[in-house]
Every structure is written in structure tokens, then in C-alpha cells.
Amino acid sequence: MVAFAKQKSAVTTGASLPVLLALAAAAAFLVVGSISSSIFAQQTVAGLAQGAIFGSLALALVLIYRATEVINFAQGELAMATTYIAYQLTLWGLSYWLSFFLTLLIAFVLGAVVQVVFIRPIQHSVIAVVIVTVGMFILIDGLVTWKWGADLKFMKAPFGNTVYHAGGVAFSRQDIGVLLVSILSVILLWVLFQFTKLGLAMRAAALRPAAAALVGVRVNWMLAIGWGLAAVLGAVAGLMTEPTQFLQPTMMQAILLYAFAAAVLGGLESPAGAVIGGLALGVFLNLIGQYVGFATSELRLPIAFAVLLIVLLIKPTGLFGRRQVRRV
Amino acid sequence: MAALLELDGVTARYGPVHALHGVSLSVDEGEIAAVLGANGAGKTTTLRAISGSVRRDGELRFAGKRLARLGPDAVARLGVAHVPEGRGTFAELTVWENLRLGAYTRRGSKDDFARIQTYFPWLGERRHQQAGTLSGGEQQMLALARAFMQRPRLLLLDEPSLGLAPLLVTEIFRIVRELNEREGLTVLVVEQNAHIALQAARTAYVLEVGRVALAGPSAELQEHESIRRSYLGY
Numbered sequence: 001m002v003a004f005a006k007q008k009s010a011v012t013t014g015a016s017l018p019v020l021l022a023l024a025a026a027a028a029f030l031v032v033g034s035i036s037s038s039i040f041a042q043q044t045v046a047g048l049a050q051g052a053i054f055g056s057l058a059l060a061l062v063l064i065y066r067a068t069e070v071i072n073f074a075q076g077e078l079a080m081a082t083t084y085i086a087y088q089l090t091l092w093g094l095s096y097w098l099s100f101f102l103t104l105l106i107a108f109v110l111g112a113v114v115q116v117v118f119i120r121p122i123q124h125s126v127i128a129v130v131i132v133t134v135g136m137f138i139l140i141d142g143l144v145t146w147k148w149g150a151d152l153k154f155m156k157a158p159f160g161n162t163v164y165h166a167g168g169v170a171f172s173r174q175d176i177g178v179l180l181v182s183i184l185s186v187i188l189l190w191v192l193f194q195f196t197k198l199g200l201a202m203r204a205a206a207l208r209p210a211a212a213a214l215v216g217v218r219v220n221w222m223l224a225i226g227w228g229l230a231a232v233l234g235a236v237a238g239l240m241t242e243p244t245q246f247l248q249p250t251m252m253q254a255i256l257l258y259a260f261a262a263a264v265l266g267g268l269e270s271p272a273g274a275v276i277g278g279l280a281l282g283v284f285l286n287l288i289g290q291y292v293g294f295a296t297s298e299l300r301l302p303i304a305f306a307v308l309l310i311v312l313l314i315k316p317t318g319l320f321g322r323r324q325v326r327r328v
Numbered sequence: 329m330a331a332l333l334e335l336d337g338v339t340a341r342y343g344p345v346h347a348l349h350g351v352s353l354s355v356d357e358g359e360i361a362a363v364l365g366a367n368g369a370g371k372t373t374t375l376r377a378i379s380g381s382v383r384r385d386g387e388l389r390f391a392g393k394r395l396a397r398l399g400p401d402a403v404a405r406l407g408v409a410h411v412p413e414g415r416g417t418f419a420e421l422t423v424w425e426n427l428r429l430g431a432y433t434r435r436g437s438k439d440d441f442a443r444i445q446t447y448f449p450w451l452g453e454r455r456h457q458q459a460g461t462l463s464g465g466e467q468q469m470l471a472l473a474r475a476f477m478q479r480p481r482l483l484l485l486d487e488p489s490l491g492l493a494p495l496l497v498t499e500i501f502r503i504v505r506e507l508n509e510r511e512g513l514t515v516l517v518v519e520q521n522a523h524i525a526l527q528a529a530r531t532a533y534v535l536e537v538g539r540v541a542l543a544g545p546s547a548e549l550q551e552h553e554s555i556r557r558s559y560l561g562y
Binding site: 214 | 379381399400404405409416420433474
């Protein structure tokens with residue numbers, strides 16, 4: 001009885017054995033490759049840094065998808081706008097990291113306010129929410145361009161331009177910093193969801209709003225907090241994108257597409273899947289760009305979606321997705 | 329004894345469909361009361377009206393407070409635990425997480441967990457199991473345990489017998505009565521299974537198309553031959 005129950009719960013965590021084996025094999029391949037080639041190692045680290053950004057934005061999409069069953073098309077633009085806010089704060093003379101943390105706070109409030117003002121009144125209709133997020137995309141884009149202009153802006157480099165050398169391999173301090181900040185924010189969020197009362201209530205509100213309300217959870221607040229946290233993740237992604245893409249209103253548009261691909265790759269409902277999907281995509285694209293002749297930067301996006309298509313053909317629910325079982 | 333819960337002319341509807349046409353009932357502190365009736369009589373809606381899961385009008389008072397404008401989360405925080413139809417357990421969460429959610433509105437629930445384990449000894453060893461993998465009877469018990477963790481003054485139970493084997497139904501009702509006697513929990517239970525509900529309850533209400541058709545001590549309702557035949561079906 002107990003053994004049977006254990007088996008069942010192992011299945012519902014989403015990641016199947018073949019997927020885990022494939023991921024382990026890929027990780028082993030990266031380690032061996034990095035040991036044998038310094039260029040491979042550099043590209044892997046740079047890919048992980050890029051992938052961590054995809055992963056955090058993908059996680060933001062998944063957070064909202066789980067609670068609202070909608071892709072927030074404005075997630076990338078919201079991230080871009082909050083990055084401009086950080087830029088403005090540094091213009092006013094605040095240090096980079098003070099601006100960074102203040103921006104996360106502002107992003108949280110902004111995300112929650114967006115949910116309360118724009119989403120809550122129409123949340124019963126999925127299609128209306130989708131259209132509102134598309135509208136917000138355009139609105140934010142317009143507002144930012146009007147306020148700051150469409151030309152490139154630069155912030156002070158948060159991690160400097162130092163390059164570390166280890167055994168003939170050059171790691172840029174920036175890549176390491178981006179990777180650490182992104183992964184750290186993901187871990188903090190995971191701790192919040194897994195180990196705190198608030199996190200538990202948020203999960204309950206997303207899973208079964210009606211039942212959550214019956215135990216006293218303020219479901220609407222939880223949804224607003226969820227949007228706030230998603231905006232914080234987006235702000236991290238935006239701020240970590242800025243050192244390589246610089247500030248411009250379009251800076252997050254391609255990244256949103258990669259993040260979407262990463263989220264779907266991970267199964268759309270799985271936070272771990274989104275992050276792993278993002279990392280995998282980042283590394284894969286970087287290595288392909290390095291070693292495959294025709295994979296020029298213009299082809300990165302099509303290649304990303306080709307990979308997504310192939311994975312979905314083999315495993316339609318994504319790497320960590322659960323098959324939907326509905327009782328009728 | 330003072331009434332803990334009082335409904336007076338409560339109406340409720342789902343969109344254009346009226347489900348309650350003025351239900352009046354009262355539940356005394358410390359008693360078990362039952363709401364009986366056929367399918368579609370408005371039993372479930374009555375509980376939903378109390379907990380605020382459906383829009384309702386009329387006079388609803390719980391412990392002297394008016395409920396009519398409160399949402400489900402606010403009613404829960406006043407001390408009403410509603411175990412809905414289909415149990416409302418979070419299948420995706422573990423047993424332990426379900427219990428923690430029960431205690432969401434409170435602090436310091438460690439003692440309560442020890443206490444609830446005296447009623448459901450198996451909860452401790454299976455606290456890390458996903459609730460969705462429990463059997464139907466276990467899920468019903470988990471739902472009861474979670475409601476207990478809320479430390480409610482009033483427990484609303486919707487068809488606890490639904491889909492369970494007769495032996496399990498007896499077991500569930502035995503525990504409900506124990507919770508009532510030992511912990512002083514006031515219970516309002518909705519049941520199709522009139523026989524077992526009348527045995528547990530002191531007072532009973534029979535609903536018919538959204539109105540209270542009959543009310544009285546359950547012993548009297550049980551005796552009444554014509555009532556038994558026309559309303560209770562046994």
C-alpha cells in the first residue's frame with residue numbers, strides 16, 4: 001500500500017525517468033566538454049548566464065500561468081520598464097545595487113497593482129486577460145519610449161569587466177554575476193513557495209481558489225502577490241540583460257520569446273521545468289552558435305523554436321509537464 | 329442555549345437560477361444539526377450561503393456577527409470551517425501541507441496537530457504523502473482533520489458520506505460525534521443519507537425546493553412515519 005502510494009506520487013512530480021536521464025547525460029556532456037576544451041567551457045558558462053535570464057523570465061510566465069492560466073504577454077515589457085526605472089534611479093545618483101534592490105521593490109508593487117487594476121476586473125475571462133496583456137505590452141512600450149526615448153542607454157556595469165582565468169579558460173565576471181544573481185533569485189523564490197506559510201497559501205490559491213478561500217486564504221491578495229513576484233523576477237531578468245543588450249525599449253522582446261520557449265519546454269506548469277528549460281536553451285544556443293557553421297545569430301530564434309517543436313513532438317507535455325487527467 | 333448560527337429568510341442564486349427561496353434555521357452552540365432533502369433541494373447551497381461561497385441575501389448571523397456581506401475567507405476567519413462537497417482537499421499538496429493550510433489563519437498549531445492525531449493516528453506517518461494519492465475515505469478524514477486545524481466554532485460538513493463504503497461512513501460519523509462531544513465542536517451537516525445523519529444530529533431540517541419544509545428534533549422526525557416516507561425515503 002505504502003509502496004504503491006510512493007510510486008504514484010513519484011509520477012505526479014512530472015519529471016519522468018527518461019527525461020532525468022537525458023538531462024544527466026547532457027550535464028555530463030557539458031562537464032566533459034568543458035574539461036577538454038576551454039572554448040567549450042567559456043561558451044557553456046556564457047550560455048548558462050544567458051539561460052538563467054531566460055529561466056527567470058520563464059519562471060515569471062509560469063507563476064502567472066499557474067495562477068491565472070494565461071500567458072502574460074506584457075511580462076517582458078514590464079521587465080524592460082522596471083529596468084528603465086533602475087536606470088532612472090542611477091541617474092538620480094543612487095548606486096547600482098541600491099537602485100537594483102529598490103527596483104525590485106518597485107517592480108513588486110507595480111506587478112501587484114497591474115493585477116488589481118487591469119486583471120482582476122476581467123479575470124473570469126481568459127481571452128480578455130490575454131488581450132489586456134497584449135494591450136499592456138503596447139502601452140508600456142509607448143510610455144517608455146515617450147519618457148526615455150528609443151535610443152540606446154547605458155548603465156554602469158554591475159559586475160565590472162574583469163575576466164578571470166582558470167586553467168586556460170577565461171570567464172567573464174559578468175557572466176558569473178548574471179548567473180549567480182538569476183539563480184539566487186530563483187532559489188529565494190523556491191524557498192518562499194516551499195517553506196513559508198505565505199508560499200503555501202499562494203500555491204493553494206493557484207491550485208484551488210475556492211477551497212483556499214474556505215480555509216481563510218485571501219485569494220485575490222495571493223494573486224496580486226503572485227503578479228508582484230513575477231514582476232520582480234522579470235526585473236531581475238531585465239537588469240541582468242542590460243549589461244549585454246543595453247537599454248532600449250525592444251531589449252526584452254526576443255528574450256520573452258526565448259523565455260516562452262523555455263517555459264513550454266519545461267511543461268508550462270512546472271517552475272523547475274521553466275528554469276531548467278531556460279538554462280538548457282541558453283547553453284544549447286550558445287554551443288550551436290560556436291560549433292555549427294550555419295547557426296548565425298539571425299537563426300538563433302528559429303533554431304530555438306525548432307528544438308521546442310522536436311521536444312514537444314516527442315513529449316507533448318514538455319520535459320516536466322504532467323499529463324492532464326480530468327474526471328468527467 | 330443561545331443560537332450560534334441563525335439564518336432568516338436566506339435566498340441565493342446561481343446566475344438567474346434561484347436555489348434558495350428563504351431558508352430559516354438555527355444551530356445551537358455545541359449541537360449537531362442536520363440538513364436533509366432530495367437532490368437539488370438546496371442543501372449544498374445552504375452551506376455555501378453560510379460560508380459565503382455563493383451570493384446570498386437575507387439575515388445570516390454567526391456568533392452575533394452578520395455574515396451577508398462577507399466573502400468566504402472572512403467567514404473562515406470568524407471561525408467557520410466548511411468542508412465542501414468533494415472534500416476540497418488539495419490533491420497536489422502533501423497531507424502535512426493540507427493540515428498547515430487548515431491552520432492558515434492561526435498561530436501555534438503544533439498542539440492541534442498532536443490532538444488531531446489522536447482521532448486520525450495514520451496522519452503522522454503519512455504526512456509527506458500527496459493528498460491525491462489517499463483513498464476516498466482517507467481524503468474525507470483529511471478534510472475533517474484540516475477543518476479541525478482551523479479550530480472552528482462551527483463545522484459545515486457537506487455530504488461526508490458521498491462515495492464512501494457504509495463502514496467508512498459509520499466511522500466518519502463516529503469521529504464527527506467525538507469531535508462534537510469532546511471538543512465541543514458545533515456541526516451543521518448536510519446529508520443524503522438521512523438515516524445516519526438523524527442518528528448523529530439533535531436537530532434536523534428537511535429542505536424542499538429551496539425552503540425548509542420541516543424542522544424539529546431528529547428523534548421526532550425519525551419517528552414520524554409519513555415524514556420518513558415522503559422526505560427521507562426509507
